[in-house]
Amino acid sequence: MTEDNKTTPAAPAPAVTPLTPPQPDRRHQWLSAIAFASVALVGVLIVLYAWRLPPFTSPIVTTENATVRGQVTIIGTQLSGYVTEVLVQDFQDVKAGQLLVRIDDRTYQQRYEQAQAQLAAQQAALSNWTQQRASSEAGIAVNQAALANAEAQARKSSADLNRVEQLVADGSLSQREHDQSRATQAQMAASLAQAKANLDIAQQNVQTVVVNRQALEAAVANAQAAVKAAKIDLDNTRIVAPYDGQLGQVTVREGAFVNSGAQLMALVPRQMWVIANFKETQMNGVQEGQSATFHVDALNGAVLTGQVERISPATGSEFSVLPPDNATGNYLKIAQRIPVRIRIDAGQANARRLVPGMSVVVSVDTSAMLNDSATNPAPEPKAPPPPKKSPAKAAP
Numbered sequence: 001m002t003e004d005n006k007t008t009p010a011a012p013a014p015a016v017t018p019l020t021p022p023q024p025d026r027r028h029q030w031l032s033a034i035a036f037a038s039v040a041l042v043g044v045l046i047v048l049y050a051w052r053l054p055p056f057t058s059p060i061v062t063t064e065n066a067t068v069r070g071q072v073t074i075i076g077t078q079l080s081g082y083v084t085e086v087l088v089q090d091f092q093d094v095k096a097g098q099l100l101v102r103i104d105d106r107t108y109q110q111r112y113e114q115a116q117a118q119l120a121a122q123q124a125a126l127s128n129w130t131q132q133r134a135s136s137e138a139g140i141a142v143n144q145a146a147l148a149n150a151e152a153q154a155r156k157s158s159a160d161l162n163r164v165e166q167l168v169a170d171g172s173l174s175q176r177e178h179d180q181s182r183a184t185q186a187q188m189a190a191s192l193a194q195a196k197a198n199l200d201i202a203q204q205n206v207q208t209v210v211v212n213r214q215a216l217e218a219a220v221a222n223a224q225a226a227v228k229a230a231k232i233d234l235d236n237t238r239i240v241a242p243y244d245g246q247l248g249q250v251t252v253r254e255g256a257f258v259n260s261g262a263q264l265m266a267l268v269p270r271q272m273w274v275i276a277n278f279k280e281t282q283m284n285g286v287q288e289g290q291s292a293t294f295h296v297d298a299l300n301g302a303v304l305t306g307q308v309e310r311i312s313p314a315t316g317s318e319f320s321v322l323p324p325d326n327a328t329g330n331y332l333k334i335a336q337r338i339p340v341r342i343r344i345d346a347g348q349a350n351a352r353r354l355v356p357g358m359s360v361v362v363s364v365d366t367s368a369m370l371n372d373s374a375t376n377p378a379p380e381p382k383a384p385p386p387p388k389k390s391p392a393k394a395a396p
Contacts, residue, residue, distance in 0.1 A: 059285065059365060059366045059367035060363050060364065060365050060366070060367075061278060061282040061285070061286065061363065061364050061366060062361065062362065062363040062364075063276055063277060063278050063279070063282070063361070063362055064359075064361050065276070065277040065278075065337060066274055066275065066276035066277065066294065066359070066360045066361065066362040067274070067275060067356075067357060067358060067359055067360065068272055068273075068274055068296075068354050068355065068356055068357065068358040068360060069272065069273055069274065069275050069356055070268050070269060070271065070272045070273075070355070070356035071269050071271065072248075072266055072267070072268050072356055073242065073245075073266065073267045073268075073269075074263050074265075074266055075100065075239065075241075075242075075263075075264050075265050075266065075267055076261055076262055076263050076264055077101075077103065077236070077239060077258050077260060077261070077262055077264060078233075078236045078260055078261075079103060079108070079233060079236050079237060079260055080257075080258065080259050080260050081103040081104045081105075081107070081237070081257070081258065082103065082104045082255065082256070082257050082258075083101060083102070083103055083104075083252055083253065083254055083255060083256050083257075083258060084102050084103065084104050084254070084255075085101065085102040085254060086100075086101055086250065086252055086253065086254050087099055087100060087101070087102070088100050088101075088247055088250055088265075089247075089250060090247065090248070090249050090250050091246060091247060091248070091249075092246070092247050093244075093245075093246050093247075094241040094244070094245065094246070094247060094267070095241065095244050096241055096242065096243045096244050097240050097241065098240060098241045099238055099239075099240055100239050100240060100241060100247075100264075100265070101239040101252060101264060102237060102238055102239070103236075103237040103238075103239070103258070104237070105234060105237040105238075108230070108233045108234045108236075108237055109234060111230045111233065111234075112227070112230040112231055112233075112234045114230075115223070115226040115227040115229070115230040116227055116230075118223045118226060118227075119220070119223035119224055119226070119227050121223075122216070122219045122220045122222075122223040123220055123223075125216055125219070126213075126216040126217065126219075126220050129209065129212065129213050129216055132209050132212075140199065140202040140203055140206060142202070143195065143198045143199040143201075143202040144199060146195045146198060146199075147192070147195035147196055147198075147199050149195070150188070150191045150192040150194070150195035150196075151192055151195075153188045153191060153192075154185075154188040154189055154191070154192045156188070157184050157185040157187070157188035157189075158185055158188075239264065241267060242267070243267075243269055244269065244270060245267045245268050245269040245270060246267070246268050247265050247266065247267055247268075248265060248266035248267070248268065249265065249266070250264070250265045251263070251264060251265060252264040252265065268355070268356060270352075272344055272351070272354045272355075272356065273306075273309070273341055273342060273343055273344060274292075274294055274306060274341070274342040274344065274360060274362060275339050275340070275341055275342075276292075276294075276339070276340045276342060276360075276362035276364075277316060277337035277338070277339050277340075278337065278338055278340055278364075279335045279336070279337060279338075280315065280335055280336045280337070280338055281335055283311075283338050284366075285366030286308065286311065286340060286364055286366055287308065287311075287366070287368075288308050288309065288310065288311060289307060289308060290307065290308045290364055290365060290366060290368055291305065291306075291307055291364075291365050291368075292305070292306045292307060292308055292342050292362060292363065292364045292365070293305050293306075293362075293363050293365075294306065294342070294360040294361060294362040294363070295360060295361040296350070296354065296358060296359075296360050297358070297359045297360065297361075298358050298359070299350055299353060302350045304344060304345070304348050304350055304351060304354075305344075305345045305348070306342040306343050306344045306345050307342065307343050307345070308340060308341075308342055308343075308364060309341045309342060309343040310340075310341045311338065311339075311340050311341075312338055312339040312340065312341075314338075315336040315337060315338050316336070316337050316338070316339055317336060317337075340364070342362065342364075
C-alpha cells in the first residue's frame with residue numbers, strides 16, 4: 001500500500017465552554033418594584049378616597065338615597081252622583097277656589113229647599129209663642145176675676161143663709177126656704193173652688209208656654225243645622241281646588257257615576273322639599289340649619305341649595321308597616337337610614353322645575369358642627385360618687 005492510501009487521523013474537536021446566564025440588571029429590578037408599589041399605593045388611596053376613610057375624611061356627607069317631595073293631595077268627592085261637567089284637563093295649572101268638577105245637584109237642591117221650609121215653619125212657631133204667652137196670661141186675669149166673683153157670691157150666700165136660719169128659728173120662714181138657702185150656699189162654695197182650680201190651671205198653662213219656648217228654640221236650632229248640612233251637601237257638588245298648584249292625571253269623565261270618597265285627580269302644590277335618607281354612621285355631624293346642596297338627575301345634574309330643616313325622630317324602618325324584630329333568629333347588622341328634611345332655598349331658577357319623586361344626590365356640610373365642637377368641646381362626664389358604706393351592726 002502506498003502512503004497515499006493510508007488514512008490520516010482526524011484532528012481533535014475544540015472544547016466547548018458552557019454559556020453563563022447574563023446577570024440581572026439591578027436597576028431594572030428596582031424600577032419594577034417601585035412601579036408595583038406605586039400601583040398598589042394608588043389603588044389603596046383610591047379605595048380610601050372612595051370610602052372617605054383617613055386621610056381623606058371630609059365634613060361633607062353625601063347620599064344618593066334622596067328624592068324630591070311635595071304635598072300631593074288626592075282630590076275626591078264627599079257625595080255620590082253623576083258627574084255633569086269636568087272643567088279641567090291633565091297637568092293643568094289651577095288656582096285656589098277654581099271649579100274642577102260639578103256633580104248633579106238637583107236632589108241636593110231639593111233637600112236644601114226642604115230644609116229651608118222646615119226652618120221657616122219652626123221660626124213661625126217660635127214667633128207664635130209670644131201670642132200664646134199673652135193669651136195664657138190673659139186667661140189668668142179672667143180666672144182671677146172669676147175667682148173674685150165666686151168669693152163675693154160665696155160671702156153673699158153665707159150671709160143669706162145666716163139670715164134665713166134666724167128667720168126660720170122664730171118661725172118667719174119655712175123649712176123649705178131654709179133648705180134652698182143652704183143649697184145656694186153650697187153651690188157658691190163649689191163655684192169658688194172651681195174658680196180657684198181654673199186659676200191654677202191658667203197659671204200652669206202660662207208655665208207650660210214658658211217652658212215650651214225652649215223646645216221651640218231647640219226646634220229652630222235643629223232646623224238651622226239641617227239647612228247648614230243641606231247647604232254643605234249642595235256646595236260639595238262643586239269640587240274646587242283647595243290651593244294653587246298643578247293637576248296630575250284627571251281620571252273622572254263626564255256622565256260617570258262616582259261614589260263618596262272616589263279619587264278624581266291629584267293636585268301638586270308649588271312648595272317642594274327634599275327627603276335625604278342618610279346612613280346612621282353619617283349622622284354624627286348633621287344638625288338643623290346646616291347648608292346643603294343637591295344634584296338633580298332630571299336636570300342634567302343641576303345643583304341647587306338648601307338647608308337642613310328637620311331630622312326624623314326615628315329610622316325609616318321604625319315607620320314601616322312591619323317593623324323589624326331582631327330578638328329572634330340570626331342577626332345581621334345593617335346600617336339603618338335616618339330621613340332628613342331639607343328646605344329648598346328660594347329664588348333659584350331651577351327650583352320651579354322640580355316635581356315630587358325626582359331623584360337627587362344630597363350633600364350636607366357638617367363643618368359648622370365640627371368647628372363648634374372644636375371651639376366648645378363637650379365636658380367630660382364626671383365619675384359617679386362611690387357608694388356609701390352602711391354602718392356595721394354591732395354583734396349581739
